[in-house]
Amino acid sequence: MPRNQQILLKSRPSGDAGLDNFELASVDTPALEDGQVLVRHHYLSLDPYMRGRMDEGKSYAAPQPLGAPMIGGTVGEVAESRNARFQPGDAVVGMGGWQLYSVVDPDVPGALRKVDTSHIPLSAYLGAVGMPGVTAWYGLVRICEPRPGETVAVSAASGAVGSAVGQPAKARGCRVVGIAGGAEKCAYVVEELGFDACIDYKPHADARSLSRAIKEAAPKGIDGYFENVGGMVLNAVLSRMNAFGRIALCGMIAGYDGQPVPITEPRHLLTNRLKLQGFIVSEHMEAWPEALGELGGLVASGRLKYRESVAEGLAAAPEAFLGLLKGRNFGKQLVKLV
C-alpha cells in the first residue's frame, strides 16, 4: 500500500486561525477490508465552513477532532478496490479529507459517488457541480425564490458559491448584482460571468457608504439576497431590501474569526417584512438530484462559468485555507495533489 500524507488539526485557534494550528504527518495506508476502496485524491476542496469546525464551540457540525486529518471534500480516482461496484480508475467524489489517500466504505450512503468526466472536469465536482453549486442552488431556488424581473444580489460574487448563484438567477430573468472584494473580481463578475453589476466593497468605509453604492447598482431595490459574508455587507444590503424580500443566509466569514459583527438595524426585517433563513445544504439531500441536474447541464453547455484558485501540493493546504478566510482566493479554492 502507498504511503499517505495528511494535514492534522494540531490545536484550536484562539481568534484568527494560523499555520501553527496545522501539522503535516506521514502514515501508512491501512490494508483494505472487504467492501472498501482506496481512493487517490486529485483535488482537495477548501471551504469556509472548515473554520467553524476548528472551534470547540457550538456550531452546526461536530467539531473537527484534534490530531485527526482535517475534514474536506475530495475528487480522485479509485486506486484499489475490494468493492464490486468500483473499479480502479473510476472517477469519484467523496469526503476524503486533507490527505493524499483515503480508505472508503462506498456502501455507507453519501460516502462515495462515481462521476462522469466526459463533459464536466473532475474538479468541477468540488465546485459548480458539487457542494458549493448545490449550496448556491438551494439558497437561490428554495429560499430566495427569484421571479423574473426581480433583483437578486449575492456577496462573495466571484467565488464558488456566488458565481453559481448569479448565473442561474440571470437565467431566470432577474437583474443580478454582485458584491466582491476588489476591482479585478468585480470586472470578472460582470464581464465573464454576465452579472448586470458588481460592487467592490473594499473602498467603502462603512455600511452607509456601501448602501449608497448598492442603490446605484440596484435602483429598484433587492428582492432576493444570498449572503456569504455577513458583517458590513449584510448591514448595507438590509437597508436596500424591498418589501417581502428573502435572504438566504449561507455564510458569515466576517464573524468566524474574533468578535461577532452585529446586525445594526434589525428594524428593516420588520418594516420590510423580510424573511431571513440560515441553511446548510447537507441537510437538504432531497434537493441534490434536481440541483446537480441543472448545474451539470449549465456547466457542460458553458452557461455556468467559474474560476478556480489552485494551490499545488498537500503541504500548501493550510496557507491556501488561511488565504481563503481572508478573501485572497479568486473563485473556487482547490489543492491539487496529483
Place this chain on the structure above:
Amino acid sequence: MPRNQQILLKSRPSGDAGLDNFELASVDTPALEDGQVLVRHHYLSLDPYMRGRMDEGKSYAAPQPLGAPMIGGTVGEVAESRNARFQPGDAVVGMGGWQLYSVVDPDVPGALRKVDTSHIPLSAYLGAVGMPGVTAWYGLVRICEPRPGETVAVSAASGAVGSAVGQPAKARGCRVVGIAGGAEKCAYVVEELGFDACIDYKPHADARSLSRAIKEAAPKGIDGYFENVGGMVLNAVLSRMNAFGRIALCGMIAGYDGQPVPITEPRHLLTNRLKLQGFIVSEHMEAWPEALGELGGLVASGRLKYRESVAEGLAAAPEAFLGLLKGRNFGKQLVKLV
C-alpha cells in the same frame, strides 16, 4: 348631528414621542351621504404600530398625516344609518380613529364589520378576537408552526398579542415560556394564562444574564419564538434557539424611539439554521376568517383569557399611548369613550 371630538397628530416626534405631539380638537360631525353610517365609538384601541406611523420615515405604512385624527381601531354602535345593511344599535368594529364618532362607508371592503356580542364582549373585538389576536395567531400558526412537545416563547407575554400567542400554543401541546416586565405580569401569565413559565426581564442587566434565565425556563431550548419587543430580549432568546427554530418578528418596541438596537450575534441565525420572518397581519387577510373562528371559540368558551387596561375618556388617549410604549399597560390598552 352630534358634536365630535378628535385627537390630532400635531407634530412628529424627534426621539421619544410626547404629549405635545398631540392636540385635542372639537369639530362638527358632517351630515351623512347616501350609503354612509355614523358610528359612535365605545372603545378606541391603542397599539404600538401607531408610533411608527407618527414618523415621516420609511415604515410599512404611509405616515399618519399631520393635523388629521390619529388612526386606530374602534368598536362601537351605529348611531345613524343611510345604508340598508346597517341599523342604529348594530355593534360594529372598524378603523374609526382617535375620535368620538366616525362617518363610514361600509361598502368599502374592510371598513366596517358587524359583530356578535352575545358571547363575546364588544371590547374583545379590539383584542383577542381582533387585530392583536389575529396577529398572534398568524405569527404562531403560520410562521412559528409549533408542534406538540416543542417549546414556544413569546415576549410581552401579558399583552394583547402575547397572551393570544401563548394560550393557543399551550392548547397545541407545547411548553410555553413568556417574557414580560415585572413580577406582577409574570405571575398573571403563569397563574391566570396558564403558561409553563414566565421570565421577568427587568432584573437582567444584559442579554447574557437574561439568556441564563431563559435556559432555566426552557431547558430543552426554544423552537418557536414570537417577538414583540426586540433589543436585549431578542438577543437573549437568539442564543437559546434550537436548530431549525422559527422566529415570527412582529414588533420591536425597543427600537421605535431613538437608536436602533442591534442583533449582536447574528451567527446564531446561521449556525442554528433559523428562519426569522417579519410580518404585518393586515397583509394576510386570507388568514383572518380561520383565525377569528378559532379565537372567537376560545374566548367564548373561556379558554383564551386576556386582560385590559382601560383609560377613561378621549383626552386620556395620548398619555395612555405613551404609557403603552413604555410598557406601563397591563394587557390590551383601550380608551373607553362611552
